Amino acid sequence: MPELTKSADEATKAAAGAAAGATLPEPKPEKTRSLWGDAWQDLRTNWVFVVSAVLILLLLVMAAWPGLFTGADPNDKDLANHYLQHPHYGNVFSADWLGYDAQGRSVYARAIYGTRASLLVGAGTTVVVVLFGGLVGMLAGYFGGWIDAVLSRVTDMFMGIPFLLGAMVALNSFTERSIPVVIGALAFLGWTQTARVMRGSVITVKSTDYVQAAKALGAGTRRILFRHVLPNAVAPVIVVATISLGIYIGAEATLSFLGLGLNGVSWGNDISDGGNSIRVAQFIMLYPSIMLSITVLAFIMLGEAVRNALDPKTR
């Protein structure tokens, strides 16, 4: 049965592709809509997708308007609120709900306010990586030959350096580590995976009938690349990008943990600080860790759900 649906899928794909190629003046290729439409039908009823999407929406609201969730200021310090005074779990949503850290700052407020930095770093890095890595991968995959040889070797070079280590070297030279700086450091070595995925995907798409048809009809290289190749090759990149977004958020926290991350309120910094008082007050570290893990989890789940929806083999 799976075999049957797969071949039927491919037949419609090829037919739709050929049609899109033949009716060049209409810019909307039929095929992309049906693939994504299919995926959407699949996703709407998938609880993994629904749960992760709701979580991500909630996190986005939290990042945009943290004031909605807490009235406390994350930077208010009062040593009277020392961490030895344990959380008041009865006072839901108030400043002392999850206790205070070693400097007397509200753990709850900081867990809420940390969302923005993490999401900005994750999303920013993903955008840079997808744009740059996607471009490199597309050029290497489409043109082949010496362009591919050069670009692939350059990709190999950047891939040879351990990701975390490269980011640490880059970040160590900045004393003022703002969000764009951290994004740059993560993207500097992060683009290689996207480039590889895009390259492989473009190579597959390049040999399809609709690309050949577009070529035969005399479409320019730019038109073929952006109208025919890109829309059909981008799906695996989107999947990898969604999952990597979660991974980058984790990486940012790891860098903060090593003392080389963002300045300001961030989960990584709070977990790192909390680690110092782990013997006496585990809760300081616990709540930012939970927020961080849930965020990473949400993006990985979303990516996997989209991957399964786009993959005809799992139908």
Added chain:
Amino acid sequence: MGRYVARRLLQMIPVFIGTTLLIFLMVYALPGDPVRGLFGDKGASPAVLRSLRHEYGLDKPVLVQYWDYMRGMILHFDFGTQVASGRPVTDILGDAFPVTLRLAGMAFVFEAVLGIVLGIISGMRAGKAVDTVILVVTLLLISIPIFVLGYIFQTVFAFKLNLLDPSVSDATDYSQLLMPAIVLASVSLAYVARLTRTSVAENLRADYMRTAIAKGLPRRRVVGVHLMRNSLIPVVTFLGTDLGALMGGAIVTEGIFNIHGVGGTIYQAIIRREGTTLVGLVTILVLVYLFCSLIVDLLYAVLDPRIRYA
């Protein structure tokens, strides 16, 4: 086969040069100075700084420095001198590498054995309760950052239950490295399990599996040979590139559990902006990575007889 290996080795040369040059440029192009760092806030006279820079060859142009460094490394096995201690980098590498190798090796065994076993169990029972549990647990392992996991293990097993030592002594016995190795392996283990699961679940439906069962082969042989050999190819790819990543990624684990290995040395080198130490360490990591990926490609031919390297 011999020609293929030779070609691959030749292809490694530009990648090796490029990667080492990249890390060299990163360290040197960025602001900061290891010689000034020697003196802390007190500072030193410009003449002293200049003579020290000259001694370490830091006053030459970057490319000349790179050339000298690589020449010394290849011809005399000289990885330079650590500015902070004055010890040769090879000494420091000799101290740090065995420790990290042991840690990464243990983590690798956990990852490979446990990951593949869990993946097979999960893949053979796709859709059942066991499968769901394994999928959820591995997803959680991937989502929880390694330093959080490290602290959780330390708190639960060392501080609360008093089962294990919270940190590792200089002896670095295998029993002490057990907990750090599990923590280090956790994320990769989850990836291996999920990769194996997908591969196994997909191959179970393949024609050759049906043929093997129809021939009346014992189940052990069907699973052990027919299914495994075909399912392990993507897993081997991942495992191969992961050994190098485990060694490089040990920075966090080594920090939490106080292990004096490559990770700690790298961290110190980065903080002190010690180009030579850092480049030496990264060079070794790059070599490990390159050779692992070569071995992976050669293993393909073993697992899949259709792949032949002329």
